[in-house]
Amino acid sequence: MANPKADAPREGDRQPVGISTALRDAGFLALFTLGLSFPILAFRTRQDLTQGLVLDPRWELVATVVAIAFFARLGWLVFGGTITQAATAAANAIGQSLEPVAKYKDWFRWAGLAVLIAYPFLAVAFTGASGALKWIDNFGIQILIYVMLGWGLNIVVGLAGLLDLGYVAFYAVGAYSTALLSTQFGFSFWICLPLAGIFAAFWGVLLGFPVLRLRGDYLAIVTLAFGEIIRLVLINWVELTNGAAGISGIPRPTFFGLPFNASDDGFAAFFGLQFTPLHRLFFLFYLILALAFLTNWVTIRMRRLPIGRAWEALREDEIACRSLGIDTVTTKLTAFAMGAMFGGFAGAFFAARLGFISPESFIFMESAVILSIVVLGGMGSQVGVAIAAVVMIGGTELLRELTWLKSVFGPQFDPTQYRMLLFGMAMVAMMVCRPRGLISNREPSIVLNEKRTIGGDLVKEGHG
């Protein structure tokens, strides 16, 4: 056990902890952990051959957990100051070393765009035709869908400051309108896409009207309920939506009328290429890339328009907005409608990509993931949201790849089961280190002489 006097330099606000105090504290935490883990971890239940309930005690697991808690707490109390200092110093050093990079911002932007465009080709080049399926579909397309959803929700939450916990409802509206219009009326994807956006925007306005007067927690609760209502309607209105079984056979998007199949009038035959399923994936990738960029472009343009500034002003101070004659009703409704429209586009893409949708895909968890992407990224920051989507969704997908963990924890170990745990830990870490998200600075929407970014401490989050 280290002598606490040895690590004398500590953070100013951190009181040196005596070894006895530390031991007592850690011991208390160990007891607390024991109390918590006893009902949860101590027994595994299973049924024996007579269908009776058998309890298998797992005392060694409980002991391990308690020991981890004890020593982790003790270590933190004794070495915590040093660790925090080292971490802060390292973070500052990294920040400083990255400072000159800011000069090449434009260069980075174009390089990033080039990499994105080349991504499917790179995937094929590095992993071969069969390996690329996973990298383009699970990583590329999946992440881009969430980037787009994050950017869409960013309009409502990040710019207008209206906390929306039911964003997935608009995603569902877009997906179901595409599914129903294409299967019932035979509309092609390219007609369904704008219609899905319009329908979702319409629902955004419908939701917006009753909640205009609500703020903060109340708004969050009502939007959450709205998301659930949509999902329950989708499950229970069986005549229209086929209930929990979902809708299948949604026609896939075509390349200006050329289907991606092996037939003679398919895409491959038309261009004289060898047929491969990769063509469709390439197409879907570029489609969602284009949709995401459209979202980004429109959002950036809107921010510099009067309506975008009114959204941000609304987030800063609604009373002041009203005193300046800004119609807060239409301002809020346009934010809801714009955000919902992009959610609807993403939903249309989602339906056409899989060819099958069910209410399962539109659970509250999806709203929570999208909202955490926006919050982690830094509300209002387009780049931050994109990075957060890559980290959160890409990280989840990466967990599936960590098969080597099975050799450590045994063959039953499934890393994806710990996804939510890691999510939670990442959230807590973010809230401690960067409470305002990855990129909390705000870029002014109009500049007179010199562009200066605005520190996150001055920017308000909105009150709903």
Add this chain to the structure above:
Amino acid sequence: MSASSPSSEPILRVEHLTMRFGGLIAVNDLSFDVARGQITALIGPNGAGKTTVFNCITGFYKPTAGRMALFSGGVQTDHAVETVTNSPRSYRRTAKGAVFLLERLADSEIAARAKVARTFQNIRLFTGMTVLENLIVAQHNWLNRASGYSLLGIIGAPSFRKAEAQAVDLAVAWLDRIGLTGRADDPAGALPYGDQRRLEIARAMCTGPVLLCLDEPAAGLNPRESAELNELLLSIRDGNGTSILLIEHDMSVVMEISDHIVVLEYGTKISDGTPDHIRNDPKVIAAYLGVEDEEVGETEAELEK
């Protein structure tokens, strides 16, 4: 200060304004005029109901009873006021401007249509937006129309760019007047307190108001800043022709620049007149300073200093 004739035509006529919060009567049967092109001060001890009157005029409260008629454009006949009062409408265009009944309009409509702008006792700037952005947001309504409700703006139409440049010009003109041109690209929340006060006034003026309502504009300012504020308000009155209604506790501001003063106590008007008249009204001195009647003479002498 030259006392303007009290008979000058009103821009705002408040009649029998009553505001009741449950059992509490905050404003009781208050009537006064705000004269066009003049500075009218609303003073009174703490809790007299001044800010409540403001909130009624600017639509943040719906008054329990009373009429607040704003005469836009020019002198309006009593007939026009009666016509609109008896109609279900909230305003009526006349040969010269329009008559607005403020008690029938919502807060943002009062600012947007009746052109009444206001500031707040506790400054309400958009702290996370730059000084320039604050002044551009104030011009939202016409800019939004100029952007074709965003349709022209999103394609970057030249007509919108021209309108935006015009808006920036107006903002810069105001920044020059309040001496904040150099800080145009700084966040409003980073400005010193006195600058924030002036910026809030400039932001209200960027809406192009006919009546500017200031809730304690000199609160928290040092004497030099107060003097600057006086100049700014006089230049708004004389240069822009905007009528001003202000609540103020700082007597150096009130007595120096007001053309007309209304004194409230417990929601009731106790005096109404030129600064000289108010200064010498024993009722005002007694009520406002809370002194015994026999001490009135002394207090008057104090005020003269």
